Amino acid sequence: xxxxxxxxxxxxxxxxxxxxxxxxxxxxxxxxxxxxxxxxxxxxxxxxxxxxxxxxxxxxxxxxxxxxxxxxxxxxxxxxxxxxxxxxxxxxxxxxxxxxxxxxxxxxxxxxxxxxxxxxxxxxxxxxxxxxxxxxxxxxxxxxxxxxxxxxxxxxxxxxxxxxxxxxxxxxxxxxxxxxxxxxxxxxxxxxxxxxxxxxxxxxxxxxxxxxxxxxxxxxxxxxxxxxxxxxxxxxxxxxxxxxxxxxxxxxxxxxxxxxxxxxxxxxxxxxxxxxxxxxxxxxxxxxxxxxxxxxxxxxxxxxxxxxxxxxxxxxxxxxxxxxxxxxxxxxxxxxxxxxxxxxxxxxxxxxxxxxxxxxxxxxxxxxxxxxxxxxxxxxxxxxxxxxxxxxxxxxxxxxxxxxxxxxxxxxxxxxxxxxxxxxxxxxxxxxxxxxxxxxxxxxxxxxxxxxxxxxxxxxxxxxxxxxxxxxxxxxxxxxxxxxxxxxxxxxxxxxxxxxxxxxxxxxxxxxxxxxxxxxxxxxxxxxxxxxxxxxx
Amino acid sequence: xxxxxxxxxxxxxxxxxxxxxxxxxxxxxxxxxxxxxxxxxxxxxxxxxxxxxxxxxxxxxxxxxxxxxxxxxxxxxxxxxxxxxxxxxxxxxxxxxxxxxxxxxxxxxxxxxxxxxxxxxxxxxxxxxxxxxxxxxxxxxxxxxxxxxxxxxxxxxxxxxxxxxxxxxxxxxxxxxxxxxxxxxxxxxxxxxxxxxxxxxxxxxxxxxxxxxxxxxxxxxxxxxxxxxx
Numbered sequence: 001x002x003x004x005x006x007x008x009x010x011x012x013x014x015x016x017x018x019x020x021x022x023x024x025x026x027x028x029x030x031x032x033x034x035x036x037x038x039x040x041x042x043x044x045x046x047x048x049x050x051x052x053x054x055x056x057x058x059x060x061x062x063x064x065x066x067x068x069x070x071x072x073x074x075x076x077x078x079x080x081x082x083x084x085x086x087x088x089x090x091x092x093x094x095x096x097x098x099x100x101x102x103x104x105x106x107x108x109x110x111x112x113x114x115x116x117x118x119x120x121x122x123x124x125x126x127x128x129x130x131x132x133x134x135x136x137x138x139x140x141x142x143x144x145x146x147x148x149x150x151x152x153x154x155x156x157x158x159x160x161x162x163x164x165x166x167x168x169x170x171x172x173x174x175x176x177x178x179x180x181x182x183x184x185x186x187x188x189x190x191x192x193x194x195x196x197x198x199x200x201x202x203x204x205x206x207x208x209x210x211x212x213x214x215x216x217x218x219x220x221x222x223x224x225x226x227x228x229x230x231x232x233x234x235x236x237x238x239x240x241x242x243x244x245x246x247x248x249x250x251x252x253x254x255x256x257x258x259x260x261x262x263x264x265x266x267x268x269x270x271x272x273x274x275x276x277x278x279x280x281x282x283x284x285x286x287x288x289x290x291x292x293x294x295x296x297x298x299x300x301x302x303x304x305x306x307x308x309x310x311x312x313x314x315x316x317x318x319x320x321x322x323x324x325x326x327x328x329x330x331x332x333x334x335x336x337x338x339x340x341x342x343x344x345x346x347x348x349x350x351x352x353x354x355x356x357x358x359x360x361x362x363x364x365x366x367x368x369x370x371x372x373x374x375x376x377x378x379x380x381x382x383x384x385x386x387x388x389x390x391x392x393x394x395x396x397x398x399x400x401x402x403x404x405x406x407x408x409x410x411x412x413x414x415x416x417x418x419x420x421x422x423x424x425x426x427x428x429x430x431x432x433x434x435x436x437x438x439x440x441x442x443x444x445x446x447x448x449x450x451x452x453x454x455x456x457x458x459x460x461x462x463x464x465x466x467x468x469x470x471x472x473x474x475x476x477x478x479x480x481x482x483x484x485x486x487x488x489x490x491x492x493x494x495x496x497x498x499x500x501x502x503x504x505x506x507x508x509x510x511x512x513x514x515x516x517x518x519x520x521x522x523x524x525x526x527x528x529x530x531x532x533x534x535x536x537x
Numbered sequence: 538x539x540x541x542x543x544x545x546x547x548x549x550x551x552x553x554x555x556x557x558x559x560x561x562x563x564x565x566x567x568x569x570x571x572x573x574x575x576x577x578x579x580x581x582x583x584x585x586x587x588x589x590x591x592x593x594x595x596x597x598x599x600x601x602x603x604x605x606x607x608x609x610x611x612x613x614x615x616x617x618x619x620x621x622x623x624x625x626x627x628x629x630x631x632x633x634x635x636x637x638x639x640x641x642x643x644x645x646x647x648x649x650x651x652x653x654x655x656x657x658x659x660x661x662x663x664x665x666x667x668x669x670x671x672x673x674x675x676x677x678x679x680x681x682x683x684x685x686x687x688x689x690x691x692x693x694x695x696x697x698x699x700x701x702x703x704x705x706x707x708x709x710x711x712x713x714x715x716x717x718x719x720x721x722x723x724x725x726x727x728x729x730x731x732x733x734x735x736x737x738x739x740x741x742x743x744x745x746x747x748x749x750x751x752x753x754x755x756x757x758x759x760x761x762x763x764x765x766x767x
Binding site for chain 1: 582583584585586587588589590591593596597598599600602603604606607610611677678681682683685687688691692694714718719722725726729733734735736737738739742743752753756757759760761763764
């Protein structure tokens with residue numbers, strides 16, 4: 001009997017938890033289906049462009065449009081050129097791509113096929129998003145699938161035959177090597193190669209890696225970034241070189257760029273002219289600093305420029321800064337109120353953009369070589385001033401979402417959610433859950449609260465004759481108020497209580513307890529020969 | 538003594554399904570493992586070119602046992618489903634619950650015998666074959682590169698997911714609600730747990746999800762079984 005009582009006390013909440021979870025999921029799926037249908041139809045109806053046709057533009061508008069759409073390139077002496085590629089005739093895929101090269105004063109310098117440009121512009125360090133293996137991918141790789149989780153395995157090959165395999169162990173944060181005849185070779189960690197597990201030191205929390213095969217090898221070399229370090233790992237030579245260490249701040253994961261760093265064959269994607277450029281790596285740390293690491297000769301500099309593009313020729317180091325007044329100053333960006341005010345002030349005004357080229361001295365100081373400014377008109381966009389800025393369909397669909405989402409989001413505060421929704425947490429289950437909740441939260445919508453109130457009234461009317469105890473009755477009212485449609489469905493799912501007319505007071509009463517909730521009269525004993533109390537009444 | 542007799546009776550009822558699952562897993566797993574071993578030399582042929590960037594998908598590999606995985610996963614889930622139906626739905630269809638419950642033994646012991654039998658059936662049939670396949674795949678003459686311990690643990694997670702499905706089926710079988718209301722919620726919950734488990738990337742997260750789900754289902758199964766009228 002004791003077990004039954006204690007079990008019931010636990011079983012009821014678990015049943016509510018399980019049912020609510022399933023119903024919440026069902027409601028979310030329903031909302032997702034509606035939103036997806038709307039998105040599909042909206043996409044089909046979308047017009048290709050809202051700008052004026054080219055024929056209707058004035059000469060000045062055409063010039064502004066051309067400048068805006070031109071690529072801005074620098075020569076090694078600091079001269080800027082604007083390279084414009086007119087649209088091809090839609091039906092003529094075979095005709096060559098034409099480039100028009102203008103100088104800063106809008107004089108046409110050259111026009112011809114794009115692949116025959118007479119100028120050699122500076123190429124810049126590129127971020128490694130496309131070819132890098134990020135932390136998110138590492139998480140996806142470790143996810144359990146019906147085919148198990150995956151491993152990172154680096155082959156060391158000779159004449160296309162793999163001779164060694166180095167497998168990464170995410171828990172231990174080092175590589176373990178095997179010969180293809182099954183023998184263990186050793187370990188590669190932050191301190192290099194070792195044949196002992198005890199001596200192997202972990203690399204640290206994984207950030208990202210990128211891999212390439214040098215020109216004289218078919219074995220990959222890895223650039224391996226962790227929270228505080230960047231290493232270059234040569235598995236063939238079993239060598240680990242620490243490229244960069246950040247003592248005070250974490251390295252930003254997707255802000256690392258390379259230029260002429262990898263020993264790639266000429267013409268291969270990502271390759272640069274090794275005779276013209278110095279190998280260069282630039283990474284950002286979370287304290288807002290940028291660190292430039294150069295080779296031939298080795299050099300390390302700190303840069304104080306927001307989001308710089310960098311390149312280093314054999315003679316000079318250059319920084320390119322592309323900026324404009326589309327982004328608020330740092331002191332305004334930190335405050336929501338100031339940001340809104342700033343946005344309001346500049347709404348409808350044209351945007352000023354500029355590109356600057358700096359030469360970097362040996363101490364990391366910048367000398368401005370050239371600057372080009374241009375203005376583009378503000379695109380006409382509808383201004384949504386509602387509290388909930390989301391599209392109308394999403395606003396309406398979220399009216400059946402639980403108000404509980406709003407309370408939870410408010411309870412933990414903006415700091416907690418911005419930390420939880422940090423891009424570094426992508427791939428986490430909680431991250432996806434939080435994203436989903438943010439997407440369908442009711443945003444304090446009036447319709448949502450009215451719906452919740454109506455559902456509470458329904459539950460009050462439904463539960464009043466069926467109530468067995470006041471706490472339970474109040475609990476369900478609050479529950480439905482908090483969870484809206486999901487709460488109502490859970491309530492209905494878990495409260496199948498038959499109702500009869502009380503033989504004493506004649507009013508409706510539930511059979512969840514012996515006493516009538518209205519007159520407190522007990523259920524009468526069945527008459528002799530009439531066993532069914534319900535049908536009799 | 539009464540408990541062991543009940544356990545033997547439940548195991549006898551589970552035996553055909555245990556054997557079927559074990560034989561199917563051994564046959565399919567063994568076949569795919571042998572086929573994989575045959576082509577292992579091909580895997581060790583390097584397809585990377587000198588002086589080029591290496592795409593990350595060229596460096597990420599499923600373990601050698603991965604071809605056995607989908608079968609293992611489906612058979613575990615299937616075995617859990619079948620055992621749940623055999624133990625909790627069939628007595629309802631054949632109206633044999635009173636024959637089982639009238640014995641002079643507590644309902645708690647009867648339920649414990651059923652759950653223990655299912656646990657033993659899953660562990661012996663799927664677990665023993667899995668241990669065998671893992672041992673075989675770790676022999677250097679078959680595959681030179683050994684399997685990770687994580688793969689072995691993930692295999693046991695599949696068995697646990699089978700048990701979660703078993704518990705979900707049992708709860709659905711015991712529920713007195715209509716099938717179109719909350720009766721199938723046990724099975725829906727088990728499905729939800731499988732999906733949630735497959736979206737975790739840490740073993741700690743996976744075990745936490747499974748532990749919570751098993752606790753939620755077990756508590757309700759015991760409560761329903763002890764209170765239900767048959």
